[in-house]
Amino acid sequence: MYRAIYYLHSYWAYLVLLVVILATLNAITGVISKRSYGPRDFRISLFALICTHIQLLIGIVLFFISPKIVWFTEGVPVKEIMGDSVLRMYNVEHPLMMIIAVVLITIGYSKHKKKLSSAPKFKMLAIFYPLALIAILAMIPWAAWF
Numbered sequence: 001m002y003r004a005i006y007y008l009h010s011y012w013a014y015l016v017l018l019v020v021i022l023a024t025l026n027a028i029t030g031v032i033s034k035r036s037y038g039p040r041d042f043r044i045s046l047f048a049l050i051c052t053h054i055q056l057l058i059g060i061v062l063f064f065i066s067p068k069i070v071w072f073t074e075g076v077p078v079k080e081i082m083g084d085s086v087l088r089m090y091n092v093e094h095p096l097m098m099i100i101a102v103v104l105i106t107i108g109y110s111k112h113k114k115k116l117s118s119a120p121k122f123k124m125l126a127i128f129y130p131l132a133l134i135a136i137l138a139m140i141p142w143a144a145w146f
């Protein structure tokens, strides 16, 4: 069970990264080129939202079954978790920042949907999606992943 969820989370991360990069570039080029917002732009931003939300759900399941998560292991004080960079990364930084990234994408998506014209739609996406991308890039455990 753990292995399956671990691999799912690990491989789904490629899709998340790809789609969030694509949606970010699409939003930025939309702002720069001042083109009109179309169904393709909507699909890209929605796909990024869906992929990150699925990764969030897989991540939450992994949080409760991964041996790297020691919050539920008896006798591991918070001081030890915070004092060890690897334990801190998996137990605190990675989950917290990834949740923030998903929240940023959700805010950007819902704000852009409420705007009625192209420029503000792209603007909302071009603010929130790159911030989410930065959080994701900063908190991927690159050494363990590759």
Ligand code: HEM
Binding pocket: 006, 009, 010, 013, 016, 017, 052, 055, 056, 058, 059, 060, 062, 063, 066, 067, 068, 069, 090, 094, 095, 098, 099, 101, 102, 136, 140, 141, 144, 145, 146
């Ligand atoms: C956009 C969201 C996320 C991305 C892109 C992402 C990506 C990754 C990647 C690439 C790894 C390393 C996998 C490997 O070693 O092959 C990982 C590990 C992990 N992630 Fe995430 N993650 C995300 C969200 C979350 C969330 C929200 C949680 C928990 C609430 C979470 C919990 C974990 C845990 C516990 C591990 C360590 C698994 C293990 O080695 O046992 N992740 N994540």
